[in-house]
Amino acid sequence: MAAIISCHYCSTLPSSKLFTPKIPTNHFRFPFSQNNFLSRRFGPRCSAQNPHQKEVRSFSLKESAISIALAVGLITGVPTLDWSANAYAASPVFPDLSVLISGPPIKDPEALLRYALPIDNKAIREVQKPLEDITDSLKVAGVKALDSVERNLKQASRALKQGKTLIISGLAESKKDRGVELLDKLEAGMDELQQIVEDRNRDAVAPKQKELLQYVGSVEEDMVDGFPYEVPEEYRNMPLLKGRATVEMKVKVKDNPNLDECVFRIVLDGYNAPVTSGNFIDLVERHFYDGMEIQRADGFVVQTGDPEGPAEGFIDPSTEKTRTIPLEIMAEGEKAPFYGATLEELGLYKAQTRLPFNAFGTMAMARDEFEDNSASSQIFWLLKESELTPSNANILDGRYAVFGYVTENEDYLADVKVGDVIESIQVVAGLDNLVNPSYKIAG
Incomplete structure (x- = not known):
């Protein structure tokens, strides 16, 4: 299964198909051992690097010190270094903590969706x-x-x-x-x-x-007149959500005597993530997720989307190959998303994402460790209490493609466990905004 936490958050969980992903390391790399607090608390086991994975440069001693400060700041919510203006100028490759932890952040998913309109x-x-x-x-x-x-x-x-x-x-x-x-x-x-x-x-x-x-x-x-930009030509024939859509996900909860079944209402934002949202809606219309179990629920995220068998994503029957989509990130002030690279890789260290990981139940794509464009069908919802993700100061924004928010019953995500079953996901509004629906071509 594709995962969403850096190798520096490796856990001591037992080896299994669920917890042996290729794990991305495209965010801040913390020079901690695998036995530290972050490792034990939050990530899956790491897999070995393969020859096709991107080379990641080593950090200098100075960069490592800054990384430690960031890590401590992320956990405590308080920066530990008083960086001067000269320090910023001397090390421009690191984000300004005042940007990362500026606030107060918007945590309401519906408010985030309102402010994200183009x-x-x-x-x-x-x-x-x-x-x-x-x-x-x-x-x-x-x-x-x-x-x-x-x-x-x-x-x-x-x-x-x-x-x-x-x-x-x-x-x-x-x-x-x-x-x-x-x-x-x-x-x-x-x-x-x-x-x-x-x-x-x-x-x-x-x-x-x-x-x-x-x-x-x-x-x-009603102020949005049509779709505001052109998707890059190489992705133009993929399923695209040119607007917004709403889905209802019905989950059968097995082990909670007070909660037998829960329906989560999710709004998908195709204005800011048309390829990611379109891919998901296309899979929903194929009933790809119906009957699938929740495969990770660790207090940090709830994750699913890994089909049975050796494949870690959706096998398109028309090509008999795994369908993958590019990393897609919309930054504030931009007219169109960036594709194929994290904001960090683009050098946009101070950029704020239009769809941030601020709300409990933020929905995003999981992907492989060293490959930005490897997302396919695996999705996750972030549970905001995690110490690693204080609003406006987390290591996920700009590195993973957010494409929606749970707007009803999001609090119940904390009750979902591994093995609970997604009975169905249905589009209840906005299906007419989907273009190039491959499920129709496939019949």
Whole structure:
């Protein structure tokens, strides 16, 4: 099985097919022994390097020291070195920790999806931000939170009134009527939330907030006019998701007396990962994952997608070969994804990914150790409590292709165990955004 943790996180788990992957090392290499805390806590066993794997250069003593500092910082959340401006200049090949751990990060999967839309309309974002901030306001105990909620609401209402013309002008022409209707519902909903606040009904705030943000997200989606860029020619004939799609994954949970069956709702983002999302949707429509067991669940990730037999990915019946897809990473400020290389390999050490590993249940592709373009069918969901992945300071962003988020029942991923069965995955919305569906060609 392809894995997702560097060789420096090798574990002492027993040898088995599940835990003998080729493990990628394209992220920061920590000069620790295999018996250290990271090794014991988090990764599968390492496999031997083969002659076709990429050569990885050795770190200098200085780089090793910085790597140690990064490792400690990742675990504790606090950087251990006070690097001066001269130090950064002397060692430009390492990312700025202030970038990695800047925050506060967005952890809500639906908020991440809203901000990841390919739009540039400041007016709607100024409505969205204070509505999102209601979540933090509600962290205050008791009804005192309502005063902060009211301030958020007034800010959002003012932004909507002042920016409504600009918001409407940003709607795609074919979607303008629907967008205007949604804005009217948003205004009415804000009035209803104001009444909730005046009634001091704290419990009713969060459901109404969610409703308002759904209106905002729908308006933002109506600002997207077609697919915003061309996929590189070498990948253009692959299954591509040119937009978004939603799937429901039904998992049979065997050993939890309180949870027999769970349905996870997952939104796939083809705007930022069209090849990765398209490949997955194509496999879903082939029923590739139906009946497959969960193959890894270690408190760090939940992983599946390794078919029975010697193959570690999907064998395309039309070619009788494993179908692989390129590593696909969209960075903030870019108009199209990067393909075939990690952000680190591209020298983009300070770049932030459009789809970050911030949310519990972030969904991404597993791949082989030294080959960026080796992903096929194996997928994983990150469980955010891991000490190795504090938001904005993890070693996964820019190295693995995120292509969606679990938006409903994500907390139950922590209850999923090895051997639990995926009964089915079904596309419930957005299938019409899939182009070049190979499952139809195969019949």
